[in-house]
Amino acid sequence: MLGRKNYTKDEIDHAEASVAEQVAAYTSLTGAIAGEVTGKKVFAALEDFEPLFFGNMVLVLDRYFVHRIRAVTGKDGNPLNEVEIIADSLMNNDGILRGISVLKYFSGQSVLKLEIGDRIRVSADDFERLSAAFFAELRSRFLA
Template structure:
Protein backbone atom coordinates (compact mmCIF):
# COMPACT_ATOMS: atom_id res chain seq x y z
CA UNK A 1 0.00 0.00 0.00
CA UNK A 2 1.16 3.51 -0.73
CA UNK A 3 1.80 5.90 2.11
CA UNK A 4 -1.11 7.98 3.33
CA UNK A 5 -0.76 11.77 3.41
CA UNK A 6 -4.12 12.47 5.00
CA UNK A 7 -7.05 10.80 6.68
CA UNK A 8 -10.63 11.98 6.75
CA UNK A 9 -12.14 13.19 9.99
CA UNK A 10 -14.70 10.41 9.57
CA UNK A 11 -12.00 7.73 9.51
CA UNK A 12 -10.18 9.19 12.52
CA UNK A 13 -13.47 9.43 14.45
CA UNK A 14 -14.32 5.82 13.58
CA UNK A 15 -10.92 4.63 14.82
CA UNK A 16 -11.25 6.72 17.98
CA UNK A 17 -14.72 5.24 18.52
CA UNK A 18 -13.44 1.67 18.10
CA UNK A 19 -10.67 2.32 20.61
CA UNK A 20 -13.12 3.89 23.08
CA UNK A 21 -15.46 0.91 22.70
CA UNK A 22 -12.66 -1.54 23.49
CA UNK A 23 -11.54 0.46 26.54
CA UNK A 24 -15.16 0.65 27.67
CA UNK A 25 -15.54 -3.13 27.27
CA UNK A 26 -12.44 -3.61 29.44
CA UNK A 27 -13.81 -1.25 32.10
CA UNK A 28 -17.22 -2.96 32.08
CA UNK A 29 -15.59 -6.38 32.44
CA UNK A 30 -13.45 -5.27 35.38
CA UNK A 31 -16.43 -3.71 37.19
CA UNK A 32 -18.62 -6.76 36.58
CA UNK A 33 -15.98 -9.19 37.79
CA UNK A 34 -15.25 -7.13 40.88
CA UNK A 35 -18.98 -6.97 41.68
CA UNK A 36 -19.39 -10.74 41.33
CA UNK A 37 -16.25 -11.99 43.05
CA UNK A 38 -16.19 -10.34 46.44
CA UNK A 39 -14.94 -13.51 48.17
CA UNK A 40 -11.29 -13.48 47.06
CA UNK A 41 -10.46 -9.86 46.32
CA UNK A 42 -6.64 -10.23 46.41
CA UNK A 43 -6.74 -13.07 43.87
CA UNK A 44 -9.15 -11.10 41.68
CA UNK A 45 -6.97 -7.96 41.82
CA UNK A 46 -3.90 -10.02 40.94
CA UNK A 47 -5.70 -11.50 37.92
CA UNK A 48 -6.79 -8.06 36.69
CA UNK A 49 -3.31 -6.63 37.20
CA UNK A 50 -1.81 -9.54 35.24
CA UNK A 51 -4.30 -9.13 32.37
CA UNK A 52 -4.23 -5.32 32.11
CA UNK A 53 -0.80 -4.83 30.46
CA UNK A 54 -1.49 -7.56 27.91
CA UNK A 55 -4.75 -5.91 26.92
CA UNK A 56 -3.41 -2.35 26.75
CA UNK A 57 -0.15 -3.31 25.04
CA UNK A 58 -2.30 -4.92 22.36
CA UNK A 59 -4.44 -1.77 22.21
CA UNK A 60 -1.28 0.22 21.40
CA UNK A 61 -0.60 -2.23 18.57
CA UNK A 62 -4.17 -1.64 17.38
CA UNK A 63 -3.60 2.12 17.34
CA UNK A 64 -0.51 1.71 15.20
CA UNK A 65 -2.32 -0.66 12.87
CA UNK A 66 -5.10 1.86 12.14
CA UNK A 67 -2.58 4.38 10.79
CA UNK A 68 0.40 2.20 9.88
CA UNK A 69 0.69 3.57 6.33
CA UNK A 70 0.98 7.22 7.39
CA UNK A 71 3.64 9.21 5.55
CA UNK A 72 6.79 9.45 7.64
CA UNK A 73 7.71 12.82 6.15
CA UNK A 74 4.51 14.26 7.63
CA UNK A 75 4.89 12.33 10.89
CA UNK A 76 8.38 13.78 11.41
CA UNK A 77 11.07 12.21 13.62
CA UNK A 78 11.01 14.56 16.61
CA UNK A 79 9.80 12.17 19.30
CA UNK A 80 6.11 13.11 19.01
CA UNK A 81 3.30 10.74 20.14
CA UNK A 82 3.19 9.06 16.71
CA UNK A 83 6.91 8.28 17.01
CA UNK A 84 6.38 7.09 20.58
CA UNK A 85 3.65 4.64 19.57
CA UNK A 86 5.76 3.44 16.63
CA UNK A 87 8.70 2.82 18.99
CA UNK A 88 6.53 1.13 21.62
CA UNK A 89 5.01 -1.20 19.03
CA UNK A 90 8.33 -2.03 17.38
CA UNK A 91 9.74 -2.73 20.84
CA UNK A 92 6.83 -4.99 21.79
CA UNK A 93 6.99 -6.95 18.55
CA UNK A 94 10.76 -7.10 18.05
CA UNK A 95 12.32 -6.66 21.51
CA UNK A 96 10.20 -8.77 23.87
CA UNK A 97 8.29 -5.80 25.37
CA UNK A 98 11.48 -3.89 26.21
CA UNK A 99 11.73 -0.31 24.99
CA UNK A 100 14.43 -0.08 22.36
CA UNK A 101 15.94 2.86 20.53
CA UNK A 102 15.08 3.78 16.99
CA UNK A 103 18.04 5.57 15.41
CA UNK A 104 15.71 7.37 12.99
CA UNK A 105 13.71 9.06 15.80
CA UNK A 106 14.95 11.79 18.15
CA UNK A 107 13.29 10.28 21.21
CA UNK A 108 13.59 12.06 24.56
CA UNK A 109 11.83 10.10 27.33
CA UNK A 110 11.38 13.28 29.39
CA UNK A 111 9.31 14.84 26.58
CA UNK A 112 7.34 11.68 25.80
CA UNK A 113 3.82 10.85 26.92
CA UNK A 114 4.69 7.77 28.98
CA UNK A 115 8.33 8.56 29.91
CA UNK A 116 9.63 5.07 29.08
CA UNK A 117 13.43 4.82 29.12
CA UNK A 118 15.33 2.61 26.70
CA UNK A 119 15.40 -0.85 28.30
CA UNK A 120 12.21 -0.41 30.35
CA UNK A 121 9.65 -3.18 30.21
CA UNK A 122 6.52 -2.00 28.39
CA UNK A 123 3.49 -2.68 30.61
CA UNK A 124 0.73 -0.26 29.70
CA UNK A 125 -2.15 0.18 32.09
CA UNK A 126 -5.52 1.78 31.45
CA UNK A 127 -4.44 5.30 32.45
CA UNK A 128 -1.25 5.06 30.34
CA UNK A 129 -3.18 3.93 27.30
CA UNK A 130 -5.83 6.61 27.63
CA UNK A 131 -3.13 9.33 27.86
CA UNK A 132 -1.19 7.81 24.97
CA UNK A 133 -4.18 7.33 22.67
CA UNK A 134 -5.46 10.86 23.35
CA UNK A 135 -2.08 12.33 22.42
CA UNK A 136 -1.82 10.00 19.42
CA UNK A 137 -5.21 10.96 17.98
CA UNK A 138 -4.50 14.66 18.57
CA UNK A 139 -1.23 14.33 16.66
CA UNK A 140 -2.93 12.39 13.83
CA UNK A 141 -5.50 15.18 13.52
CA UNK A 142 -2.91 17.94 13.62
CA UNK A 143 -0.77 16.38 10.89
CA UNK A 144 -2.99 14.26 8.67
CA UNK A 145 -6.33 16.04 8.35
Protein backbone atom coordinates in the same frame (compact mmCIF):
# COMPACT_ATOMS: atom_id res chain seq x y z
CA MET B 1 -0.36 0.02 0.23
CA LEU B 2 1.45 3.25 -0.39
CA GLY B 3 2.29 5.67 2.37
CA ARG B 4 -0.40 8.09 3.43
CA LYS B 5 -0.01 11.86 3.69
CA ASN B 6 -3.48 12.38 5.12
CA TYR B 7 -6.53 10.64 6.55
CA THR B 8 -10.14 11.68 6.41
CA LYS B 9 -12.10 12.83 9.44
CA ASP B 10 -14.25 9.69 9.06
CA GLU B 11 -11.20 7.41 9.15
CA ILE B 12 -9.84 9.05 12.30
CA ASP B 13 -13.26 9.20 13.97
CA HIS B 14 -13.92 5.52 13.17
CA ALA B 15 -10.58 4.43 14.62
CA GLU B 16 -11.08 6.54 17.73
CA ALA B 17 -14.61 5.15 18.23
CA SER B 18 -13.38 1.58 17.79
CA VAL B 19 -10.62 2.12 20.34
CA ALA B 20 -13.09 3.73 22.77
CA GLU B 21 -15.48 0.79 22.34
CA GLN B 22 -12.76 -1.72 23.22
CA VAL B 23 -11.65 0.30 26.25
CA ALA B 24 -15.29 0.59 27.39
CA ALA B 25 -15.67 -3.20 27.13
CA TYR B 26 -12.53 -3.63 29.26
CA THR B 27 -13.81 -1.12 31.82
CA SER B 28 -17.21 -2.80 31.95
CA LEU B 29 -15.65 -6.25 32.43
CA THR B 30 -13.21 -5.17 35.12
CA GLY B 31 -15.90 -3.15 36.88
CA ALA B 32 -18.25 -6.14 36.94
CA ILE B 33 -15.55 -8.45 38.24
CA ALA B 34 -14.42 -6.02 40.90
CA GLY B 35 -17.99 -5.57 42.10
CA GLU B 36 -18.84 -9.27 42.26
CA VAL B 37 -15.68 -11.22 42.92
CA THR B 38 -13.13 -10.97 45.65
CA GLY B 39 -9.87 -12.74 46.22
CA LYS B 40 -6.20 -12.28 45.65
CA LYS B 41 -6.12 -14.57 42.60
CA VAL B 42 -8.79 -12.56 40.78
CA PHE B 43 -7.10 -9.23 41.45
CA ALA B 44 -3.70 -10.66 40.51
CA ALA B 45 -5.17 -11.95 37.24
CA LEU B 46 -6.64 -8.51 36.51
CA GLU B 47 -3.29 -6.86 37.25
CA ASP B 48 -1.58 -9.27 34.84
CA PHE B 49 -4.26 -8.81 32.16
CA GLU B 50 -4.29 -5.00 32.15
CA PRO B 51 -0.82 -4.40 30.62
CA LEU B 52 -1.38 -7.19 28.07
CA PHE B 53 -4.68 -5.73 26.97
CA PHE B 54 -3.45 -2.15 26.76
CA GLY B 55 -0.19 -3.17 25.12
CA ASN B 56 -2.32 -4.77 22.42
CA MET B 57 -4.39 -1.60 22.23
CA VAL B 58 -1.19 0.32 21.40
CA LEU B 59 -0.75 -2.12 18.50
CA VAL B 60 -4.33 -1.33 17.44
CA LEU B 61 -3.59 2.40 17.44
CA ASP B 62 -0.49 1.89 15.33
CA ARG B 63 -2.13 -0.52 12.89
CA TYR B 64 -5.02 1.77 11.97
CA PHE B 65 -2.53 4.33 10.68
CA VAL B 66 0.48 2.14 9.92
CA HIS B 67 0.93 3.65 6.45
CA ARG B 68 1.51 7.18 7.74
CA ILE B 69 4.58 8.61 6.07
CA ARG B 70 7.59 9.94 7.93
CA ALA B 71 7.59 13.23 5.97
CA VAL B 72 4.32 14.13 7.71
CA THR B 73 4.80 12.25 10.99
CA GLY B 74 8.23 13.76 11.46
CA LYS B 75 11.19 12.30 13.30
CA ASP B 76 10.64 14.16 16.55
CA GLY B 77 9.43 12.62 19.78
CA ASN B 78 5.72 13.15 19.15
CA PRO B 79 2.96 10.75 20.29
CA LEU B 80 2.67 9.19 16.80
CA ASN B 81 6.30 8.16 16.95
CA GLU B 82 6.04 7.13 20.60
CA VAL B 83 3.27 4.70 19.62
CA GLU B 84 5.43 3.40 16.75
CA ILE B 85 8.40 2.82 19.06
CA ILE B 86 6.25 1.09 21.68
CA ALA B 87 4.52 -1.08 19.06
CA ASP B 88 7.83 -2.07 17.50
CA SER B 89 9.27 -2.92 20.91
CA LEU B 90 6.22 -4.98 21.89
CA MET B 91 6.34 -6.96 18.65
CA ASN B 92 10.06 -7.28 18.08
CA ASN B 93 11.93 -6.74 21.34
CA ASP B 94 10.06 -8.86 23.88
CA GLY B 95 8.28 -5.83 25.33
CA ILE B 96 11.47 -3.96 26.23
CA LEU B 97 11.50 -0.37 24.93
CA ARG B 98 14.14 0.25 22.30
CA GLY B 99 14.66 3.19 20.05
CA ILE B 100 14.32 3.32 16.29
CA SER B 101 17.36 4.86 14.64
CA VAL B 102 15.42 7.32 12.45
CA LEU B 103 13.31 8.65 15.34
CA LYS B 104 14.30 10.96 18.17
CA TYR B 105 12.97 9.78 21.51
CA PHE B 106 13.32 11.72 24.74
CA SER B 107 11.62 10.02 27.67
CA GLY B 108 11.06 13.33 29.47
CA GLN B 109 9.06 14.67 26.52
CA SER B 110 7.12 11.45 25.93
CA VAL B 111 3.59 10.76 27.11
CA LEU B 112 4.43 7.62 29.11
CA LYS B 113 7.93 8.72 30.25
CA LEU B 114 9.36 5.27 29.50
CA GLU B 115 13.15 5.00 29.34
CA ILE B 116 14.94 2.97 26.69
CA GLY B 117 15.42 -0.46 28.26
CA ASP B 118 12.24 -0.30 30.37
CA ARG B 119 9.76 -3.18 30.29
CA ILE B 120 6.57 -1.88 28.66
CA ARG B 121 3.53 -2.27 30.93
CA VAL B 122 0.78 0.03 29.70
CA SER B 123 -2.00 0.64 32.23
CA ALA B 124 -5.53 1.83 31.49
CA ASP B 125 -4.59 5.35 32.59
CA ASP B 126 -1.41 5.24 30.49
CA PHE B 127 -3.37 4.18 27.44
CA GLU B 128 -5.99 6.87 27.96
CA ARG B 129 -3.27 9.56 27.97
CA LEU B 130 -1.33 8.01 25.08
CA SER B 131 -4.34 7.47 22.82
CA ALA B 132 -5.66 11.00 23.47
CA ALA B 133 -2.26 12.46 22.58
CA PHE B 134 -1.98 10.14 19.56
CA PHE B 135 -5.35 11.18 18.10
CA ALA B 136 -4.69 14.87 18.78
CA GLU B 137 -1.32 14.66 16.98
CA LEU B 138 -2.85 12.61 14.15
CA ARG B 139 -5.55 15.23 13.61
CA SER B 140 -2.99 18.02 13.75
CA ARG B 141 -0.66 16.48 11.16
CA PHE B 142 -2.82 14.24 8.95
CA LEU B 143 -6.40 15.44 8.84
CA ALA B 144 -7.37 15.79 5.18
